[in-house]
Amino acid sequence: MGWRRDGFESHVGGVGVLLADGSEPGPVYFDLGSGSHFHESRDWWVYDGTFSRATATTMRGSCACGWRGERTFPIDWQRVDPDDLATYDVSGPELEWEAHMDEVATRAVPLPEDVAGLLRRLRERLDELVDDAPLPVLKAAGELESVVTFFGPLATRILTRHEEFSLTRAAELLGMTENAAESRLRHYEFMDL
Incomplete structure (x- = not known):
């Protein structure tokens, strides 16, 4: 879930x-019965103060x-319908995330327009084919x-051997979190072994 x-x-x-007090609360844990595993959540609506949980006053x-x-945007718990959470207005935080x-x-880093166009056309064409012709898809x-298996490791080696390589900068240029960028680079690094 999420945007x-x-x-x-x-x-x-x-x-x-x-x-x-302006602090961000930790996760809420739910005991779903016997066992050692507890479900946890950071969904905004679990911080409603019930069952001795923390009460959130604002969202962002x-x-x-x-x-x-x-x-920040105030939370009016009187207007939150626990049976239909989607009716509560969270557009302020969503617009901030969009920005x-x-x-x-x-x-x-943008894809070269010709590569972006090829990928877009390929996706559209495969979408047209998949229902009636799954084998060609x-x-x-x-x-x-096979293209990814060749070029992913090659690009990863070239990038990571560069003396100015920085995972933080690579993640920013790939438009990813650092964890996701590191995971992708490791995946490609060991793909052709």
């Missing part, structure tokens, strides 16, 4: 909350990369995997 933007999948956005935009919105994503997209997927 997502195509091309920036690791930047999952959502509603973050703050307590009256939040992102998996660690970004937090500067603007954050605009900044992420601005800093990211599977064959195309295999061809794409």
Whole structure:
């Protein structure tokens, strides 16, 4: 769940909350019965003060990369319908996250237009074929995997051997969180072994 933007999948956005003292609460744990595992949640609506939970007073935009919105929006718990949470207005935090994503997209390296166009046309064509001709789609997927298997490791080696390589900078230019960028680089690094 959460807000997502195509091309920036690791930047999952959502509603973050703050307590009256301005602090961000930790996760809420739920005991679902016997066993040693407890479910945890950071969903905004679990901080409603019931069952001795912390009570959030304001919400703001939040992102998996660690970004937090500067603007806060009051939570009126009297207007929150626990049976239909989607009716509560969280557009303020979402718009803040969208602005954050605009900044992420601005800093990211753009694909060359011809490559972006090829990928867009390929996606559209495979979408047209998949229902009636799944075997050619599977064959195309295999061809794409061979392209990735060759170029992913090659690009990773060239990038990481560069003396000015920085994971933080690579993540920014890829439009990813550092964890996602590190995971992708490691995946490609060991792909051809």
